[in-house]
Amino acid sequence: MLSLKIQNKKFHVVAALFLITAITVATINFLPSKSETKANASWVNHYTDTKALTDKSDLIVIGKVIDSVPEKRVDMIFTMQNIKIDKYVKGEKVADDTVKVLQTGGELNGKKTVEFEDSPLFKINDKYLLFLEKTTEGYYLVSGGYQGLGKIVDGKVKVNVDGDEIGKVFKNKSIEDVEDIISKDLGKK
Amino acid sequence: MKRKIMKISLLTIVLCVAISSFAYAHTFGGKWGSNVGWWLDSSNSYYSTFQSATSHWNNAANNVSYYQTTMTSATVIPTVDFYGSTGWDGYGKPGPDPFSGTYTYGEVKLNRTYTDNYASNKKVAVATHELGHILGLAHTGTTSYQSIMYNSAGYAYDNWGIYYPVSHDTTDINNLYP
Numbered sequence: 001m002l003s004l005k006i007q008n009k010k011f012h013v014v015a016a017l018f019l020i021t022a023i024t025v026a027t028i029n030f031l032p033s034k035s036e037t038k039a040n041a042s043w044v045n046h047y048t049d050t051k052a053l054t055d056k057s058d059l060i061v062i063g064k065v066i067d068s069v070p071e072k073r074v075d076m077i078f079t080m081q082n083i084k085i086d087k088y089v090k091g092e093k094v095a096d097d098t099v100k101v102l103q104t105g106g107e108l109n110g111k112k113t114v115e116f117e118d119s120p121l122f123k124i125n126d127k128y129l130l131f132l133e134k135t136t137e138g139y140y141l142v143s144g145g146y147q148g149l150g151k152i153v154d155g156k157v158k159v160n161v162d163g164d165e166i167g168k169v170f171k172n173k174s175i176e177d178v179e180d181i182i183s184k185d186l187g188k189k
Numbered sequence: 190m191k192r193k194i195m196k197i198s199l200l201t202i203v204l205c206v207a208i209s210s211f212a213y214a215h216t217f218g219g220k221w222g223s224n225v226g227w228w229l230d231s232s233n234s235y236y237s238t239f240q241s242a243t244s245h246w247n248n249a250a251n252n253v254s255y256y257q258t259t260m261t262s263a264t265v266i267p268t269v270d271f272y273g274s275t276g277w278d279g280y281g282k283p284g285p286d287p288f289s290g291t292y293t294y295g296e297v298k299l300n301r302t303y304t305d306n307y308a309s310n311k312k313v314a315v316a317t318h319e320l321g322h323i324l325g326l327a328h329t330g331t332t333s334y335q336s337i338m339y340n341s342a343g344y345a346y347d348n349w350g351i352y353y354p355v356s357h358d359t360t361d362i363n364n365l366y367p
Contacts, residue, residue, distance in 0.1 A: 038287055039296070040328050041277035042318045044303050046341035048332070048348075074270045076298075104275055114282055114296070118328065118340060135274035145276050146340065161340060163331030 039114035041104070043145030045133070048165050054185040057131040057143045059091035059099065062152065062175065065122045066098070070106040077113040079106035080139065081122045083130065089182050100139040101132060118146035118160045127152040129178060150178070215327045215338060216365050218288040224254045225295065225323065228263035235269045235299060235312065242316035246324065246362070249354035253324060253366040265295040265323055267316070271302050278303040278343060279315040281322030295323035311343065314352035318342035321358065325365050329357065 047053040054060065067082040085097040103122065105115025115121050119142065122128065131148025132140040142149045147166040150157035157178050159167040170178055227243060229236050243255035260266065279299045283292040297319045304312050314337065321338050329336045335349045336357045345351050354362065 039280050039282035040322050040340075041280040042315050042342040043340055044276055044278050044343055046344040073272050075268065076272060078275070102275065104277065104280075114280065116277070116280070118330075137274055139274075141274060141276040161328075161330045163329070163333070164340070165332065167330075 039116055040118070041116045041145065043147075045144050047144045047147055050166060050169050050181055051185040053131055053143055053148055053166055054090065054182050056133065057090060057148060058134045059094070059132040059140065060089040060130070060148075060182060061085045061091070061099065061132065062087040062089065062127065062129050063099070064127045065124050068106070068122070068124060070108040072108055075113075076104070077106045077108045077111065079103050079121055083122075083128070086127075089129075089179055090186060099132065101130065102135075102139050102141055116146075119149060120160070129157055129175065215329050215336075215361055217283065217322075217325050217327050219283060219286060219290050219292050220325045220365055221253060221283075222291045224256055225265055226258035226263045227255050227265040227267070228258055228260045229267055233269060235267070235304075235316070238309070238312045238316045239267055239320075241313045242320050245313070245317050245353040246320055249359045250324070250362045250366060252363070255320065264293060265297060265320075267297040267299065267319075269299045269301055269304075272298075272300045273302055275300055275302070278307075279319045281319035283323050283325060287322075287325075292323075292325070295320075297323060307343075310352045311346045314342045314346040317353055318345070321354065321362075324362060326358065326361055 045056070047056065061083070063083040063085040065081055066084045069080045069082070071078050071080060081101045081103055083099050083101055085094070085099060103115070103119065105113060105121050129150040129152060131143040133143045134140055144166065146160050147164070150159050150170055152175060155174055157170050157173050157175060159170050161167045162171040169181065227239065229239050247254045277300060279297070282296045284294050284296060299315060299319070304315060307315070317337050326338050328340045329338050330340060332339065334357055335345065335351060335355050337345050337351055337354050338358055338361070339345050
């Protein structure tokens with residue numbers, strides 16, 4: 001009788017733990033994080049495979065953010081990110097191995113305007129794989145808005161959106177594997 | 190004991206189904222407590238674009254709608270301007286907090302640097318997409334199925350020919366405002 005009661009108690013404890021774990025996992029995975037950016041953009045360019053993304057990019061580089069300069073346009077704040085290039089995967093060497101990449105969002109004179117959930121502002125000293133398109137104004141934009149952007153963490157590429165054709169391919173790949181894919185897309189392999 | 194196992198199993202299945210449904214629905218987390226008043230000067234060249242876009246959502250949603258009102262009463266006043274090369278043709282942000290609570294205003298911008306070169310229905314696609322955000326819908330992040338709320342409204346228009354809410358969007362908006 002006593003052993004049956006203990007078994008019942010154990011069963012309830014296990015069941016309760018299981019439910020708590022399931023709810024916690026669901027919450028962590030599916031609730032949007034408030035620390036993330038607050039707006040969603042509609043991106044102009046969109047690519048349906050890595051070859052198109054590679055072909056349309058003027059530069060593909062691995063680099064580190066060394067400086068962020070906010071600027072105002074109309075009623076919004078943008079940030080010009082200065083990226084020191086460590087490695088060129090596609091494209092010709094640029095002056096001082098430094099490239100300017102415009103992102104939406106930032107802070108100027110104590111005022112902040114929106115940044116985008118799938119393209120959050122780069123942080124100084126963080127390292128990124130960047131597919132870049134040159135604008136007529138001379139600076140660069142990330143190709144496909146969020147598609148040509150991967151933060152490098154522990155040698156792996158972290159994408160912001162993993163449900164589309166690009167994100168599915170690059171998600172959690174090592175930087176070597178991604179370079180290999182780009183080389184094949186460029187016809188080098 | 191068997192009955193308890195059955196109960197726990199059933200509960201787990203219900204929980205999993207609930208979690209899956211939540212994951213499939215692409216919403217921010219907040220919503221409006223009433224219908225949404227919008228205003229744009231009728232002389233604005235994008236006035237008819239927003240008229241079409243709001244009508245599309247009114248046709249799709251059963252229990253929330255956009256209505257035209259005065260500038261002073263409107264909680265959504267789209268801004269249409271030239272922001273230069275930014276990579277985006279529009280954005281939408283419900284406020285104060287997109288991720289929770291009751292919305293009291295919506296911020297919508299279209300970037301004419303790009304949209305002035307679009308066909309009229311592609312402009313409507315971007316406006317409809319942004320107004321979907323204002324109602325509380327998030328990006329779908331996948332091309333596995335069609336949606337005006339895919340991360341690029343231009344892609345939805347160019348590849349799927351849509352500039353209005355489709356099945357997935359109608360389900361999402363009516364789940365958000367049952």
